[in-house]
Amino acid sequence: MRYINAIIKILTFPGSLLKGFWEQLLCKFFGVPVENKKYLQFNEMAGHVEHEPVSGNKSFWFCFVSGFMVFITGLIFAVPAFLNICFLDVTSSTLKIVSLICLYMAVAMFTNLFPSIEDALMMWEKYKEMGKSAKIIFAPGAAIMYVGAYAENMGITFLTNAALAAAMLLL
Numbered sequence: 001m002r003y004i005n006a007i008i009k010i011l012t013f014p015g016s017l018l019k020g021f022w023e024q025l026l027c028k029f030f031g032v033p034v035e036n037k038k039y040l041q042f043n044e045m046a047g048h049v050e051h052e053p054v055s056g057n058k059s060f061w062f063c064f065v066s067g068f069m070v071f072i073t074g075l076i077f078a079v080p081a082f083l084n085i086c087f088l089d090v091t092s093s094t095l096k097i098v099s100l101i102c103l104y105m106a107v108a109m110f111t112n113l114f115p116s117i118e119d120a121l122m123m124w125e126k127y128k129e130m131g132k133s134a135k136i137i138f139a140p141g142a143a144i145m146y147v148g149a150y151a152e153n154m155g156i157t158f159l160t161n162a163a164l165a166a167a168m169l170l171l
Contacts, residue, residue: 008158009046014105015112016040016047018073022066023049030058048116057130059123060138063115063145074109077102086171103168107161113148114157120149 009016020039027034027049036050054062081102084095115123127135127142151157 003042004155005153006042006046008111008155010040010042012108012111012158013040015070015074015108015110018109019047019066019070019112020049022069023051023062026062026066027051027054030054030062032058032062045116047112048119053122054119057126059119059126060142063119063123064141067113067115067145067148070109070113074106074113077109078106081106082168085168103165107158107165110161111152111158114152115145115149117149117153120146 017039024034024037026032032054033052034049035052036045039049040046053059081099084099085103114120124142124146127138130138148157
């Protein structure tokens with residue numbers, strides 16, 4: 001599985017690089033030492049930054065904010081691609097190429113939304129230690145990030161995003 005994950009991370013390198021950038025920036029913000037700053041590696045840490053464990057409730061915010069920023073960037077590319085491909089009569093070949101590049105960038109961003117499995121496990125452990133009212137508030141985000149980390153590691157996020165992009169092109 002790690003080879004599949006690494007190949008997908010290399011194919012979607014813009015999203016991998018941006019995810020690694022946000023993780024490194026958040027490590028700096030939270031004061032967490034970074035062990036390895038290579039964003040593209042051919043192992044399970046492809047698209048992520050190796051760092052010391054994030055302590056306390058910061059682990060939830062570390063996982064959430066980095067994924068949310070990549071999600072916003074994906075939306076910035078997906079909306080014009082969707083509008084150009086599905087609703088506008090794109091006759092210019094240049095506009096078609098730009099739309100396809102935007103679609104590729106959106107798929108690359110949406111494929112790399114979730115934290116690494118180690119970060120997700122740390123976040124889930126800290127989530128289980130929270131109080132009852134905090135658990136209710138953070139439950140949807142924690143569950144999505146936890147399941148999404150495993151789905152991203154197995155390549156499921158790439159397959160679903162590629163299928164959505166293909167369906168959009170066929171409309």
